[in-house]
Amino acid sequence: VVRGKPASRHGGSGQKLESESLVDEASDIENLLGKEEDHKEENSSVETSGALKWKEDLSRKAAEAFLRQQQAAPNLRKLVYGTVTEDNEDDDGDTVEELGGLFRVSQPDHGCKHKADSLDCSRFLVEAPHDWDLEEVMNSIRDCFVTGKWEDEK
């Protein structure tokens, strides 16, 4: 349950990375559960329903782990409105260093300059194309067509 549920919500890029962190979290939870089990054994099984109880705990912990990951996923609103590219006027002063008191070496910030003066084009190019010859990739858009599966109410 722990591995399956969050993984199904994330598709495409970065899946590998996320699944790795998931494995980490899952093992964390297992460790926690292991400790709990030890604890219960020490308490010499006062509660007979102990086994069931820690299973409830498991789903709660899974939910918490899932929420934690949701928050870590990039917030689009923050991406759009939070980080406004700053238009700093005197960036030349920071990047200039003097050579022999006469010449100046200017080191422009390439990333920023490149963006400000790059091509003005509305087309959204595909950076990592899918391999559309694979059956599973083709199946990922199967229901976008009228030939695909329809919802019940239609």
Added chain:
Amino acid sequence: MATQAHSLSYAGCNFLRQRLVLSTLSGRPVKIRRIRARDDNPGLRDFEASFIRLLDKLTNGSRIEINQTGTTLYYQPGLLYGGSVEHDCSVLRGIGYYLEALLCLAPFMKHPLKIVLRGVTNDQVDPSVDVLKATALPLLKQFGIDGESFELKILRRGMPPGGGGEVLFSCPVRKVLKPVQLTDPGKIKRIRGMAYSVRVSPQMANRIVDSARSILNKFIPDIYIYTDHMKGVNSGKSPGFGLSLVAETTNGTFLSAELASNPQGQGAAVLPEDLGRNCAKLLLEEIYRGGCVDSTNQSLVLLLMTLGQQDVSKVLLGPLSPYTIEFLRHLKSFFQVMFKIETKPCGEELKGGDKVLMTCVGIGFSNLSKTLK
């Protein structure tokens, strides 16, 4: 609209069009500095100068100041006037570069716009006239911009580097825009396309059609790709060929993809079979991204939603393009409108990637210069 609002300041030549368009609509002057300031060839390029000249033709009372090196531009917008206009676009960019801005401005003119644009109709950089005709026009209709005089016609086709194409665009004016609720794209019922060839063998277009069909037929049987071979003076000055594909859904959403051959004398020759196959795959990518508006028209729909009546508008989009993200920031600074952005994970359904639901309340923009009849 020419009020003494204080100007907004930007740096660099990127996003020049959206800055000038939003400035014209909002009436706020803009100052753009350091345009290619560190380039070997600094300042505005020919195609940007041509764009500024076009804005000057469409407006009345604009003030445009450019410094000697062309690295600083000050633009104080006048009133959108419209009427019958002709414009020779630079062949460095496609007509789509100019047309995208016109689509934003045309509904708000004093007189209905009727413009003839000359230049490159299809290239590898900008959205072609074919794609804008098939996707942007139905989108504008959703906002209540419609009528007999609403058309985009390709009179002559021109490929880079020579150009020689000619396009007629006419658009009625509206006082207010309708709010929209585009949340369900529906399912794709048919795919249409246009394979064009100029100054090469007409057989090229047929070869493109066959290879594109071979991929798309695996998904849907209803595919029709028109072939368009223009001859003589209608074929422009340079040889070339290409394909544009549009998928239409049951709810009136249009998703598009296109490819064009390399311009004469640049790069290796492209086989029409490869071009057809690659373009079909690009359309599948666009379908994977999905949404109610295709990736090229994201910023157009967001602008029209912002300028709508004071009511809630919603649109479901695919992943936001970098151009759209910058456009959203500009909408905030020019119109003080912020969108509610919700991610809609795709879940278990076989409907492509994650979607984004954009919601905003229109600012109730009304076209005060429209004459009453």
